[in-house]
Amino acid sequence: MRPATGRRWSRLALGCAALAAAVVAVVSVVAGAFPYAVLGTGDPGTLVRVAAPLLRLTVDAAATVCTGALVFAAFFTRPQPSGLVSPPAFAALQTATRAAAAWAAAALLLWPVDAAATAGVPLRRVLTVHGLAVTTEALTGPKAWLATAAAAGALAILARRTLRWRTTFTLSAVAVLATLPIITAGHSASDTNHDIATAAIAIHIPAAVVWLGTLLALLRTRGLAGDRPAALRRYGRLSAGCWCLVAFSGLVDAAVLAPGASPVTTGYGALLLLKVALLAGLGWVVLRTRRRLLAGDPAPRRLLATELAVLALAFGFSVALTNLPAPKFIDAVVSGHQTLLGYDLTAPPTALRLIADWRVEVIFAPLCLLLAAAYLRGVRRLDRPWPPGRTVAWLAGCAVLMVTTSSGIGRYAPAMFSVETVAHMLIGMLAPLLLALGAPLTLADAALRPAPPDGLPGPREWLSAGRESVSVRTLTQPVVATVVFVATPFLLYFTAAYDLAIRYHWAHLAMDVFFLAVGYLFAWTVTGLDPTPAPAPSLLRLGVLLVAMPFDVVFGAAILASGHIIGDGSASGNMYRALDLPWVPSLADDQRLGGFLALVTSELIMFAMLAVVLIRWRPAAAEPDYQELLDELAQRRTRPASLDA
Incomplete structure (x- = not known):
């Protein structure tokens, strides 16, 4: 893979991001006010219905670029003899700085928009001091986006000031943790089996972010020279591990959110089946890519491009699914124990x-x-x-x-x-x-x-x-x-x-x-x-x-x-x-x-x-x-x- 192709990969990444955004926008427009009617909330209006998932996609994209760049700097580059980062790692840190700033800004914008979407009210009713205070106090989602913005802002400052290779490990860990506040809200955080779904999504999100982010960083980085073959082989192992984590956690989460026959009887289930199909296809691509890399092929471009495109499309489907009511919430009868614990306790602990x-x-x-x-x-x-x-x-x-x-x-x-x-x-x-x-x-x-x-x-x-x-x-x-x-x-x-x-x-x-x-x-x-x-x-x-x-x-x-x-x-x-x-x-x-x-x-x-x-x-x-x-x-x-x- 020639370093000169870095810009070509950047253009491909932008095209993939546009494809994911198109998926999210189309699903949001087609769904209309249906998700809010099913959940018994008011219609917040077209602006909120479309802006909320698109901003969520922006947050996810910025988090992916930032986390991937930091993981790349820590695990895919070598330090200089002085302990300072190498030029490729420094470039990755600069990318992480810009992405973290965008991550924080998008999370701040999503704060009131998500509050309006969750409360089912027009955005203008939230964009007041009183409205923001009330919705933030009452709802979990706005708190999660504020925490995300704070963590991403801190990352932007720290990444800009980091020159030591060892520090990149800490920044990578912080970036992964910064992807987790959103698990406190959303489909997986409430009602029956939410304990299982919460744990599954806590695996799913970081694994997917690290996977796609590292691929982006590896493809667009120049200056690896003789380290590129070893870095690609290392990525082959990383992608295989991430696929296993994403597949395992995704299937567990899907079993909780779309039980029974719902995958074939609801729109949510249809999108979920498409995502599962994409995940299966990714498994095949990852296996082929890993074999090619281990066989000594330094640049399986088509396979890596396919992996990037399918991953981006899967991200789009994931964000679109967050905007639709999960089947488990439709006409569900939930006990008090299931609401609080995720399951029933019917007998004393002998x-x-x-x-x-x-x-x-x-x-x-x-x-x-x-x-x-x-x-x-x-x-x-x-x-x-x-x-x-x-x-x-x-x-x-x-x-x-x-x-x-x-x-x-x-x-x-x-x-x-x-x-x-x-x-x-x-x-x-x-x-x-x-x-x-x-x-x-x-x-x-x-x-x-x-x-x-x-x-x-x-x-x-x-x-x-x-x-x-x-x-x-x-x-x-x-x-x-x-x-x-x-x-x-x-x-x-x-x-x-x-x-x-x-x-x-x-x-x-x-x-x-x-x-x-x-x-x-x-x-x-x-x-x-x-x-x-x-x-x-x-x-x-x-x-x-x-x-x-x-x-x-x-x-x-x-x-x-x-x-x-x-x-x-x-x-x-x-x-x-x-x-x-x-x-x-x-x-x-x-x-x-x-x-x-x-x-x-x-x-x-x-x-x-x-x-x-x-x-x-x-x-x-x-x-x-x-x-x-x-x-x-x-x-x-x-x-x-x-x-x-």
């Missing part, structure tokens, strides 16, 4: 139900399986024995995380405070401890070969860059890790954050992820099996652990002594009271039970962590396996290997 009554969590369950498979693959790639205890610990950590989120514990946790506290102790303490005992970073260093000196950085270099980043260096300081670990449950349980988390599934997912991340940082720092950027002596690690242990008692005692019902405030819509579970006659008693279980569970886990630290408190010379492994790593760093072989 021990058997907590173990066997599974409702698979769409994000955590596949993640646990992938983590387990990746670890086992890493162990197989080693040319020396790996301690079996570490493998058992890692697999046990994955199992604890999956069981906690997908078994009856995960089903009952959003509805009962006592079950929720146990779930958080398992997610935030036991699972992180077991995962840290698996020493995954040491395994990755041993199993992943270094990139050649004249090649693109690979997974090993990405892990090293992340581990040596300022944020990780700071958070793995024993004192900092302990303060964050100790403060987290108090800040979440005794503020409105907990009320918000149990009312909305997206917030509940975010809280679980946060507990897991904080717990892992603490376990990683204290256990010391994986070296941290600034390794701490055993005495310091033991000291901070002993300091942290009493706070679990304080936390449990604070819940036991609290006269306030946690999770039943205005931010949750008095959710526990609204659920009215017959086997929870007293919310106060259930809260006291939760406090007692939190105290006992957390202390048992902390004593297990203390035992690990004490067992490992011995001179380095007494740890031959670990030292031998480090010696082997030092030798392997000098062993040349091709990342893309």
Whole structure:
């Protein structure tokens, strides 16, 4: 693929964007006021009916260009010896800056337009201080677009000022997160099975954005020279992975939004079937492209052009679908439990139900399986024995995380405070401890070969860059890790954050992820099996652990002594009271039970962590396996290997 063809690809991308816009406009005009009549809202007028989906497409397009450019700069370019970004990465950062500014501007414009569309009123009634204040307070969509605008605006500022290659990883992560606020509104966020649909769309949107955005960045970027073949092969793997994620999450979401025979009896279903057909076609294109790239074809132009066009068309159909009523909302009879939880709870949580009554969590369950498979693959790639205890610990950590989120514990946790506290102790303490005992970073260093000196950085270099980043260096300081670990449950349980988390599934997912991340940082720092950027002596690690242990008692005692019902405030819509579970006659008693279980569970886990630290408190010379492994790593760093072989 000649660099001179960059402008040709840019023109093709603009043509694809115009095609997607045409699809959105035609569907909006043909649908007319029908979607609003079905949902029982007023007709906001032609301007809003057409402008809302077109602005949504503009937001998605800008987000795609911005995110793709940042992902390209981080994972498809090499840094200069000084650590600064290369010229292609710098050009991508400039593209990301402009796209982020457009992203923020479009989201701000969509703020009042979406409010008018959701409320079913003309735009002029919203374009007042009072109108904006009322609709923003009452509706979720306008809040989501304000959050998106703020995140995109911050990205525009940061991308413009970024010159260090390592910083591009952080910007890429922020860009992906900035695509998520919209999952708080829309078809997937309410009524029956909204917990499944919300998790699915949280996978679907970032995967699609990264896929199309990276393809655009790769096609239009010049100056890769000898790195272009390796970058194209890397893109082949990325596109295959993104297709799997998009297909899996899209089919799950479709099953929720268009159940039964609705795909063949409604206009929404017809468009959905077209999108599924496009997705299947994309799978074929991705497979052909990947085979051509692995066979050494440096420029499968027609296949890449087809992939770009079909992806853009699929984006158009996706935006058009957001403007139509999903079949699950038409003449639906929804129970109170389904509205609040996404499913019904009909019986008390016996021990058997907590173990066997599974409702698979769409994000955590596949993640646990992938983590387990990746670890086992890493162990197989080693040319020396790996301690079996570490493998058992890692697999046990994955199992604890999956069981906690997908078994009856995960089903009952959003509805009962006592079950929720146990779930958080398992997610935030036991699972992180077991995962840290698996020493995954040491395994990755041993199993992943270094990139050649004249090649693109690979997974090993990405892990090293992340581990040596300022944020990780700071958070793995024993004192900092302990303060964050100790403060987290108090800040979440005794503020409105907990009320918000149990009312909305997206917030509940975010809280679980946060507990897991904080717990892992603490376990990683204290256990010391994986070296941290600034390794701490055993005495310091033991000291901070002993300091942290009493706070679990304080936390449990604070819940036991609290006269306030946690999770039943205005931010949750008095959710526990609204659920009215017959086997929870007293919310106060259930809260006291939760406090007692939190105290006992957390202390048992902390004593297990203390035992690990004490067992490992011995001179380095007494740890031959670990030292031998480090010696082997030092030798392997000098062993040349091709990342893309």
